[in-house]
Amino acid sequence: MSIPFYVSPEQVMQDKAEYARKGIARGKSSLTLEYDGGILLMAENPSSLSKIGEIYDRIAFAGVGKFSEFDQLRKIGVRYADVKGYAYSRDDVRAKALANAYSQAMGDVFVRELKPLEVEMLVAEVGDENLAGHEKNAIYRVQFDGSISDHEGYCVIGGAAEDLDALLRAEYRPGLPLGDAMRLGQRALQRANEGAPPVDPDNLEVCLLEKARTGRKFNRLPSDRVRELLSAT
Amino acid sequence: MKFAGFGSRYEGSSFSELLRVDHPQLGLDQSWVRNPPGPISAPHGTTVLAFKYADGVVVAGDRLATEGHRVASRDIQKVYATDDYSIMAIAGAAGPAIEMARLLRIELEHYEKIEGEPLELEGKANKLSQMVRQNLPAAMQGLVVVPLFAGYDLRRHAGRLWKYDVTGGRYEETEFEATGSGGLFAGESLKKAYRPNVLRDEALRMSVEALTDAADQDRATGGVDVERRIFPSIDFCTAEGTRRAEDGEIEEVYRQLMAARRDRSNSR
Numbered sequence: 079m080s081i082p083f084y085v086s087p088e089q090v091m092q093d094k095a096e097y098a099r100k101g102i103a104r105g106k107s108s109l110t111l112e113y114d115g116g117i118l119l120m121a122e123n124p125s126s127l128s129k130i131g132e133i134y135d136r137i138a139f140a141g142v143g144k145f146s147e148f149d150q151l152r153k154i155g156v157r158y159a160d161v162k163g164y165a166y167s168r169d170d171v172r173a174k175a176l177a178n179a180y181s182q183a184m185g186d187v188f189v190r191e192l193k194p195l196e197v198e199m200l201v202a203e204v205g206d207e208n209l210a211g212h213e214k215n216a217i218y219r220v221q222f223d224g225s226i227s228d229h230e231g232y233c234v235i236g237g238a239a240e241d242l243d244a245l246l247r248a249e250y251r252p253g254l255p256l257g258d259a260m261r262l263g264q265r266a267l268q269r270a271n272e273g274a275p276p277v278d279p280d281n282l283e284v285c286l287l288e289k290a291r292t293g294r295k296f297n298r299l300p301s302d303r304v305r306e307l308l309s310a311t
Numbered sequence: 312m313k314f315a316g317f318g319s320r321y322e323g324s325s326f327s328e329l330l331r332v333d334h335p336q337l338g339l340d341q342s343w344v345r346n347p348p349g350p351i352s353a354p355h356g357t358t359v360l361a362f363k364y365a366d367g368v369v370v371a372g373d374r375l376a377t378e379g380h381r382v383a384s385r386d387i388q389k390v391y392a393t394d395d396y397s398i399m400a401i402a403g404a405a406g407p408a409i410e411m412a413r414l415l416r417i418e419l420e421h422y423e424k425i426e427g428e429p430l431e432l433e434g435k436a437n438k439l440s441q442m443v444r445q446n447l448p449a450a451m452q453g454l455v456v457v458p459l460f461a462g463y464d465l466r467r468h469a470g471r472l473w474k475y476d477v478t479g480g481r482y483e484e485t486e487f488e489a490t491g492s493g494g495l496f497a498g499e500s501l502k503k504a505y506r507p508n509v510l511r512d513e514a515l516r517m518s519v520e521a522l523t524d525a526a527d528q529d530r531a532t533g534g535v536d537v538e539r540r541i542f543p544s545i546d547f548c549t550a551e552g553t554r555r556a557e558d559g560e561i562e563e564v565y566r567q568l569m570a571a572r573r574d575r576s577n578s579r
Binding site (some may be wrong): 160 | 321326330419425
C-alpha cells in the first residue's frame with residue numbers, strides 16, 4: 079500500500095500564490111489615475127483585445143494577467159451590474175459591492191481550485207457631485223487570492239506594480255488635467271519595461287470615466303485622440 | 312470555471328436571456344395573463360409617428376395616456392432613446408410598453424458591453440420584434456404593445472424605421488408611419504405633407520401638424536397643450552446621435568400653425 083504523501087496547507091497556498099504571481103508578472107501592467115474631470119484608466123496593450131471595459135454608468139474595469147480569465151470576470155461583472163440596476167435602480171449599482179463580489183469569487187477559486195486565477199483587477203467608480211453619498215471617486219484593487227484594497231488618487235496592477243507605484247507616489251498630485259495625467263501614466267507604464275523603447279501611443283489603451291457626461295460616463299479614446307492629448311502641453 | 316459569488320449560469324450576450332435563465336423572478340413571465348383575475352384595465356398610450364428626413368429620422372409622440380374614457384396621465388413619455396442611434400416609440404398598453412422600452416435599452420447596452428461593439432440597427436429592430444412577440448399572451452388579454460422603432464444606420468448612412476404588429480411581425484417602412492388611436496389621422500396628415508429629404512425645420516413642422524391633426528380628430532390624443540405647457544416629444548436621430556426638440560421651438564411652430572389655420576377660417 080502506498081502512503082499518501084503529506085503537503086502542508088501552508089506549502090499548498092504558497093505554491094499557488096507563486097504560480098499566480100508568475101503568471102501575472104508575464105503580462106504588462108495597467109493603471110488608473112484620478113484627474114480633474116474624472117478617472118483615467120490606462121494599459122499598454124498592442125492587441126485589439128481590450129484590458130479595460132465598461133461595467134456600468136459610472137463603473138469601469140481593468141484587468142491584467144490571463145486574458146480569458148479576466149475577460150470572463152469582466153463579463154460576469156457586467157451581468158451582475160445590469161441585473162442589479164434592472165431589479166433596483168441605476169444608482170444602486172456601486173463599485174464597492176461589485177469589488178466585494180469579485181473578491182469573494184476569486185478567493186473561493188483560490189482556495190478550492192487546483193489552479194488559481196492568474197489575474198489582478200481594478201474596479202473604478204467616478205463620483206457624481208449631484209448625488210448625495212455618491213460624490214467621491216472610488217478605486218478598488220482585487221488580487222488573485224481575493225484580497226481587496228481601496229485606493230485614493232491612483233492604483234497600479236500587474237507585474238511591475240510596486241515599481242510603478244513608487245513613481246506615482248512621488249509624482250502624483252490631485253486635480254491633474256487630463257493631458258498631464260496621461261503623460262504621467264505613460265511614463266509609469268514606461269518604467270514597467272525599462273530599457274525598452276518608449277511606449278508607442280498607438281499601443282496605449284486609454285479609457286475615461288468622465289464626470290461631465292450624462293448617463294454612461296465611460297469613454298474609450300481613439301488612438302488619434304490619445305496621440306493629441308499626449309503631445310499637447 | 313464557475314464563480315460561486317455570482318451564481319450565474321448564463322454565458323451569452325443577451326440581457327433578456329440572462330433574466331430568463333438566471334433571474335426568472337425578475338423576468339418576463341406572463342403565465343398570469345392566461346388566467347387573469349378579471350378584465351384588465353390599464354392606461355394606454357395613443358399617438359406616435361416616425362418619418363425620414365434629410366439628416367436621418369424623426370420620431371414624435373403626444374403625451375396623453377387614457378384608461379377607457381378617463382385621462383390616466385397628461386404627460387406620459389412615449390418616445391424613448393434606446394441608445395445614441397435608435398429610438399422606440401410606444402403605443403398601446405403603457406405599462407408593458409414602457410417596460411419593453413426600458414428592457415430594450417438595457418438589452419442594447421448589455422450587448423455592447425459584453426461584445427465590445429454595438430448591434431447593427433437591423434439587429435436592434437429584430438430584438439424588439441422578439442420582445443413584442445413575447446408579449447403576445449398579454450396582448451390577447453387586451454394589453455397590446457405595438458411600437459415604432461427608428462434609428463440612424465451608421466453603415467448605410469441613412470435613417471430607417473420599422474413598424475410592428477401584435478405578433479412581433481416587423482415591417483420596414485420607406486417613408487413614414489404612424490400608429491396608436493390617432494395614428495390614422497397623423498398618418499393621413501403626413502401622407503399629404505411628406506416629401507423626401509426635407510430639412511429639420513420642415514420635419515419639425517410636419518410632426519407638430521400631424522400630432523395636432525390627430526388630436527383634432529381623436530379625443531385620446533393630447534397634441535400640444537399650451538395652457539398646461541405640456542409639449543409632445545419630438546426626437547431627431549442623425550449621424551450625430553439623438554436630439555430632442557426644445558419645448559420653445561415646438562410652441563412657436565404650433566402657434567404659427569394655429570395662426571395660419573385661423574387666417575384661413577377668417578378669410579371665409
